[in-house]
Amino acid sequence: MDNPPLSTTATLPADAPPPDAIPDLLLIRRIGKGGFGQVWLAENRTTGSLAAVKLVPLQTSGAAGPAIKEIQALSRLERNRSVRHPNLLVIRHVGKTPEYLYYTMDLADDLRGEAASRREDYKPATLGSRLRAGRLSVERCLEYAQQLLAALAHLHEQGLVHRDVKPENCVFLDGVLKLADFGLVTEAEGSISLAGTLKYMPKDLKMDAQADVYGAGLVIYEMYSGNFVDRFPSLVPNGETLLNDPRLVALNQVVLRAADPSRDTRYADARQMLDDLQRVLARRSKPSFLARTVQEIASYARRTGRRFAMLAVGCLLSAGLLTASLWLLRPAPPATVDVNFVTEPFGAQVFLDGSRLESGNGPYLTPCTVPGLTAESHRVVFRHPDMGDVEAGEVDFARVREVSARWNRGPRSGFKP
Structure with a gap:
C-alpha cells in the first residue's frame, strides 16, 4: 500500500x-x-x-x-x-x-x-555529520580519502575545479563517498576568487586544481586526526596512536604536502596526490623479501604438487628462523619513533642536538612528520628564515610525539601519551 x-x-x-x-x-x-x-x-x-x-x-x-x-x-x-x-x-x-x-x-x-x-x-x-561523532577508523580514512581524491582527479582531468571541497559537500550513497554540490564548479583557470569556504581555501585564494588539493588535504586531516580544520597540522591529542600506525604516518605525510602553503611544494592536482598516496601505502605494506619468496614458492608447490618446492619452503623458513635468532642476539639498537613538528608560521627548519634534519629532498620544513628518530631526549631548535631561532628545549621523544612553537608566544611541546 x-x-x-x-x-x-x-x-x-x-x-x-x-x-x-x-x-x-x-x-x-x-x-x-x-x-x-x-x-x-x-x-x-x-x-x-x-x-x-x-x-x-x-x-x-x-x-x-x-x-x-x-x-x-x-x-x-x-x-x-x-x-x-x-x-x-x-x-x-x-x-x-x-x-x-x-x-x-x-x-x-x-x-x-x-x-x-x-x-x-x-x-x-555527510562526511561532516560523521566527523562530528569523532575521528574515523584507519580503514575508513584510507577508503574515503581515495574516493574523494578519485572524484577530484576526474574533475581535474576534464579541465574543471570544484572550489568548495569540505566535509559537508561529501555525501554517502550506499556507503560510498560521493563529492556533491557543484554550484561553484568552473574551468581550471586559477583565478583569484573568494568563492568557496574560507577555512578550506589556501591563503593565496587562487582557486585552481591546487586549491582543491589543499581543501582535500584538510578534509582528510579531519578524518584521521579527529580535530577541526583550524587545528591543522597538530595531531594532539591522538598523535601517539596516529604515529604508531605506518598507514596513518603515510597518510599524514601526503596531507602535509597537499596543504602546504607553498604552491611549489603542493601537488599539482588530485591525480598526482592520489597516485602518491597509493604509492606510499603500497610501500608501507610491502612484505619482506623472505616473506615474498616463501609465498611465491608455496603457491608454486600448491599448483604443481612438487615436493622439492615444499622442501625449499622449509629450508627458507629454517634460514629465516636462524636469521631471526641471530638478530635477537645482537645488541638492541635504540627504539625509533615518528615525531610531528609544527610551527606558526610554517616553513621553519628543525634542528636536533645542533644538527639540521634532512630529507631526501633537502631540509625538513614545518609542518612535517620526521620518521626514525631515536626515542630519547633531544634538544630541539626551530629556525625560520624571517623569524629567527626559537628553542623548544630538551624533549623526550619516548614520551612526546609532537613539538610545536609560535614565535609570538614562545615555544611549547605537544602531548604526552
Missing part, C-alpha cells in the same frame, strides 16, 4: 517555499541549507520515489547572483558529458520556475546507516 503524503505545514521554516513550488515534486522537509540555497527531501508525485532537490532563489539581481553562478556551473557540467564518475553525485534533472532554479539529485543514506526514507528523523549522511 502506498504511503499517504506527509503533512509539511507544521515543520516548514519561515523562508520555506510552498510544498508544490516545484513541478511534479512534493517538498517534504528541508534537510540542508547553505549560503545560496536550500536542499529539500522531495517525493515524485507520479512514481513516489524520493530525491534531494536544491532550490536557489532567482530574486537576486545582477549578473553575478547565486542563481546565475549556479546555472553557469551546471551548464559547464552539462556541456562536458564525460563528467561522470562513481564518486561524483549525479544530477538527475535541472529546471526553473519563476521563483527558483532547482535541480534533483540522488538522496544520501540515512545518517544511522540505513537507506534513505521519508521518516521524520531522516538525516542525510
Whole structure:
C-alpha cells in the first residue's frame, strides 16, 4: 500500500517555499541549507520515489547572483558529458520556475546507516555529520580519502575545479563517498576568487586544481586526526596512536604536502596526490623479501604438487628462523619513533642536538612528520628564515610525539601519551 503524503505545514521554516513550488515534486522537509540555497527531501508525485532537490532563489539581481553562478556551473557540467564518475553525485534533472532554479539529485543514506526514507528523523549522511561523532577508523580514512581524491582527479582531468571541497559537500550513497554540490564548479583557470569556504581555501585564494588539493588535504586531516580544520597540522591529542600506525604516518605525510602553503611544494592536482598516496601505502605494506619468496614458492608447490618446492619452503623458513635468532642476539639498537613538528608560521627548519634534519629532498620544513628518530631526549631548535631561532628545549621523544612553537608566544611541546 502506498504511503499517504506527509503533512509539511507544521515543520516548514519561515523562508520555506510552498510544498508544490516545484513541478511534479512534493517538498517534504528541508534537510540542508547553505549560503545560496536550500536542499529539500522531495517525493515524485507520479512514481513516489524520493530525491534531494536544491532550490536557489532567482530574486537576486545582477549578473553575478547565486542563481546565475549556479546555472553557469551546471551548464559547464552539462556541456562536458564525460563528467561522470562513481564518486561524483549525479544530477538527475535541472529546471526553473519563476521563483527558483532547482535541480534533483540522488538522496544520501540515512545518517544511522540505513537507506534513505521519508521518516521524520531522516538525516542525510555527510562526511561532516560523521566527523562530528569523532575521528574515523584507519580503514575508513584510507577508503574515503581515495574516493574523494578519485572524484577530484576526474574533475581535474576534464579541465574543471570544484572550489568548495569540505566535509559537508561529501555525501554517502550506499556507503560510498560521493563529492556533491557543484554550484561553484568552473574551468581550471586559477583565478583569484573568494568563492568557496574560507577555512578550506589556501591563503593565496587562487582557486585552481591546487586549491582543491589543499581543501582535500584538510578534509582528510579531519578524518584521521579527529580535530577541526583550524587545528591543522597538530595531531594532539591522538598523535601517539596516529604515529604508531605506518598507514596513518603515510597518510599524514601526503596531507602535509597537499596543504602546504607553498604552491611549489603542493601537488599539482588530485591525480598526482592520489597516485602518491597509493604509492606510499603500497610501500608501507610491502612484505619482506623472505616473506615474498616463501609465498611465491608455496603457491608454486600448491599448483604443481612438487615436493622439492615444499622442501625449499622449509629450508627458507629454517634460514629465516636462524636469521631471526641471530638478530635477537645482537645488541638492541635504540627504539625509533615518528615525531610531528609544527610551527606558526610554517616553513621553519628543525634542528636536533645542533644538527639540521634532512630529507631526501633537502631540509625538513614545518609542518612535517620526521620518521626514525631515536626515542630519547633531544634538544630541539626551530629556525625560520624571517623569524629567527626559537628553542623548544630538551624533549623526550619516548614520551612526546609532537613539538610545536609560535614565535609570538614562545615555544611549547605537544602531548604526552
